[in-house]
Amino acid sequence: MTQANKHEITIEAVAQYLEEDSDPAQQRYVFAYHITLTNTGTVAAKLISRHWIITDADGDVQEVRGLGVVGEQPELAPGERFEYTSGCALATSVGTMQGSYQMHAADGIRFDAAIPAFTLSIPRVLH
Numbered sequence: 247m248t249q250a251n252k253h254e255i256t257i258e259a260v261a262q263y264l265e266e267d268s269d270p271a272q273q274r275y276v277f278a279y280h281i282t283l284t285n286t287g288t289v290a291a292k293l294i295s296r297h298w299i300i301t302d303a304d305g306d307v308q309e310v311r312g313l314g315v316v317g318e319q320p321e322l323a324p325g326e327r328f329e330y331t332s333g334c335a336l337a338t339s340v341g342t343m344q345g346s347y348q349m350h351a352a353d354g355i356r357f358d359a360a361i362p363a364f365t366l367s368i369p370r371v372l373h
Contacts, residue, residue: 253351254287255322255359259343263368264333273337277366280331281315283347283359285322290352292321293328298345298361303338315347339368 260280267276298310320328344363
């Protein structure tokens, strides 16, 4: 079995525009995103930290690093999942997020779980 199969976290993201928290006149667009992490590997792994790259439609980039997610450092046994919701604000009505979670497996291996890019957009802006 390869290392990649032993240490594998699948990540799904769904974003939603929060109109009630946004103020387009002030160039403030607020989005919630719901993340599901599933340990699709064969070794338990603990989420230690996160690294987000958030890019708005003007090409401005914010990088966010920190321990855990929403105050937690979940440990996922093989087949287990962890879900959480968080948010961010952009100066434009469209943007993207991507990044990685830094994981520590039960066998001592540290690895990054890539967060695929997903779109943040107000409704009816993108097709």
